[in-house]
Amino acid sequence: MITSDLEGVLPKEQIKHSEERHVLGNGGAQIIEALSEEDISKVLQYADKHNKTVNVISGGTKRGYGGEVEQADILLSLANYKGIIEHSVGDLTLTVKPGTTLKEISDELAKEGQQLALDTPWPEQSTIGGIIAANDSGAKRLLYGSARDLVIGTRIVYADGRVIRTGGKTVKNVAGYDMNKLFIGAMGTLGVISEITIKLRPLPTFEGLSLLHFPNGNAEKEREFAIKILDSVMEPVSLELLTPVLSEKLTGKKAYTLAMAFEDREKAVIAQEDWVKANVPEGVEHTILEQEEAREWWNRFRHIGPNGHDDDENEANTQAALKIGTNNMDVIYALETAEALAEEYGVSVRGHGGVGHGISRIFIKGNPENIVSYIKALRAKVEEKRGYVVCTHLPYALRTAVNPWGEKPGYFPILEGIKLANDPKRILNRQRFVGGI
Numbered sequence: 001m002i003t004s005d006l007e008g009v010l011p012k013e014q015i016k017h018s019e020e021r022h023v024l025g026n027g028g029a030q031i032i033e034a035l036s037e038e039d040i041s042k043v044l045q046y047a048d049k050h051n052k053t054v055n056v057i058s059g060g061t062k063r064g065y066g067g068e069v070e071q072a073d074i075l076l077s078l079a080n081y082k083g084i085i086e087h088s089v090g091d092l093t094l095t096v097k098p099g100t101t102l103k104e105i106s107d108e109l110a111k112e113g114q115q116l117a118l119d120t121p122w123p124e125q126s127t128i129g130g131i132i133a134a135n136d137s138g139a140k141r142l143l144y145g146s147a148r149d150l151v152i153g154t155r156i157v158y159a160d161g162r163v164i165r166t167g168g169k170t171v172k173n174v175a176g177y178d179m180n181k182l183f184i185g186a187m188g189t190l191g192v193i194s195e196i197t198i199k200l201r202p203l204p205t206f207e208g209l210s211l212l213h214f215p216n217g218n219a220e221k222e223r224e225f226a227i228k229i230l231d232s233v234m235e236p237v238s239l240e241l242l243t244p245v246l247s248e249k250l251t252g253k254k255a256y257t258l259a260m261a262f263e264d265r266e267k268a269v270i271a272q273e274d275w276v277k278a279n280v281p282e283g284v285e286h287t288i289l290e291q292e293e294a295r296e297w298w299n300r301f302r303h304i305g306p307n308g309h310d311d312d313e314n315e316a317n318t319q320a321a322l323k324i325g326t327n328n329m330d331v332i333y334a335l336e337t338a339e340a341l342a343e344e345y346g347v348s349v350r351g352h353g354g355v356g357h358g359i360s361r362i363f364i365k366g367n368p369e370n371i372v373s374y375i376k377a378l379r380a381k382v383e384e385k386r387g388y389v390v391c392t393h394l395p396y397a398l399r400t401a402v403n404p405w406g407e408k409p410g411y412f413p414i415l416e417g418i419k420l421a422n423d424p425k426r427i428l429n430r431q432r433f434v435g436g437i
Helices: 002-006 037-050 102-110 128-134 219-230 244-251 266-279 292-301 328-345 368-384 412-422
Strands: 027-033 054-057 071-077 084-088 093-096 151-157 163-167 192-199 206-214 238-242 256-264 285-290 318-325 348-354 359-366 388-393
Touching: 002 037, 027 054, 037 054, 037 071, 037 151, 037 192, 084 102, 093 102, 102 128, 128 192, 206 219, 206 244, 206 266, 206 292, 219 238, 219 256, 219 266, 219 328, 238 244, 238 328, 244 256, 244 292, 244 348, 256 266, 256 292, 266 285, 285 292, 318 368, 328 348, 328 359, 328 368, 359 368, 368 388
Parallel strands: 027 071, 054 071
Antiparallel strands: 084 093, 093 192, 151 163, 151 192, 206 256, 206 285, 238 256, 238 348, 318 359, 318 388, 348 359
């Protein structure tokens, strides 16, 4: 038994009973709670010595993201390895443990008038370690960037238990290769992140949200206005286009809706909102939300998709989520295509996409067979535009029918070589990433 062997490695209260099978997979026959970097290292040394596979989990919001193996030998939980290690207020940097949720970080930083400029979904459950491992981001990446743009240093535990540091704790750290980017977005396949140092920003003193409701069938107006604001001197934090179904849920208006956030000093925000008022296309309805109303709207926006804990056992309510990458102006095409195919394949969808950054999100509900057919059809349409479709939430049974990552990219041999150099025994998150790495 793994349990008896591990009792000499970690205290027995950190070694839990075998886990029941989970609809999203990516589980483990044995659950082990790590409370320190040393714990992580000891578990991985054990796994390396005894050729055991290890899956890593914290908040569980990414559990349905990739993974062709239902269970590993060990499920290493970092959920209780949390807390802020160092907050350098003057340097605008934060060093934090991976199990800390985004909300816990935000609440602490707000006391000093600062923020971690990541607006990823489900902040109460989503942990910084999972966000970094998946290079996650939200609608506001247009101005603030993704996780990859904000991390300046990490500590990584390799699959054999060795610990390395990448980057540093200062923003102006330019020595050598930027090794951080090797691990950000690698889905935990190259090493376990045990510490993250990240750049911060001051909290804006004023927040505004302009909602432009375009009558259906006016894609050209949407495109023209998006280009106009991108070509202007305005600095929107987001340019997120919502499908009519999602817009109706969030705004009460069933129309394609462009959500433009402005965050700055009050005069700067008001000036930009005035520019929008003066340039609203004819026939387009305009709504402005400010301060608490705007913050509440974004809070609801961050809770529209699956979270890894709310999957229904009723197959008719099976959930899936997709990330689509295209040219920024092809977001309109991607959302319209997603809606049209939903009717054809008998699934319900809600979607949004950034006409500034080109990343769209589609949330699907329906029968498993219909979801599989829908994803394949949508992927084919998006690939015609030289885009990609990645499944960021999908039950394990469906991941065997739909490759979550799509076809292997031309540079796959490089990815595979990096994996073999870092984890030659393929211990960590086996077959979780592109091409079954």
